[in-house]
Amino acid sequence: IHRSEEAILVTHNQEDRSFIREESYDQLQRSQMRYIHLGILQVxxxxxxxxxxxxxxxxxxxxxxxxxxxxxxxxMEVDLTRDSQLVYVIPDTMMTIGD
Known part of the structure; x- marks a missing residue:
């Protein structure tokens, strides 16, 4: 199981992120993993x-x-009226680490 976590500050309308950060990609390659399963995404x-x-x-x-x-x-549309919102997405998708 591989997990990664990252804090970002978004001060404009959109933030594009990749599912696998470069450090995670390198670690997955060293472990000779070729595929990942996106089981759950949390924001x-x-x-x-x-x-x-x-x-x-x-x-x-x-x-x-x-x-x-x-x-x-x-x-998912979330209401930020009362502080923060936690969103879980369960895509259940397989892809190669290079995708």
Missing amino acids: RIQSLHRQEEGTLALLVFRDNRWSDDRSIIAT
């Missing part, structure tokens, strides 16, 4: 300001290998 969104204003955030998990609707793994 916590915390608003640092504008609480109690009905601010909404749209989370979209996409697979950039596709350019049409197949690219969407999951979407």
Whole structure:
């Protein structure tokens, strides 16, 4: 089992992230793993300001290998009125570590 965790600050409309960070990719290659199973994705969104204003955030998990609707793994709209939101997505998808 391989897990990775990363804290990021998003100060604009969109943040593109890869499922596997470079350090994780190197570790998976050294372990001679070729495939990964995306069993669960977890994101916590915390608003640092504008609480109690009905601010909404749209989370979209996409697979950039596709350019049409197949690219969407999951979407979730969350309300940041009361501090933070925790989102779990269970895509149950296999892919190569190079994808």
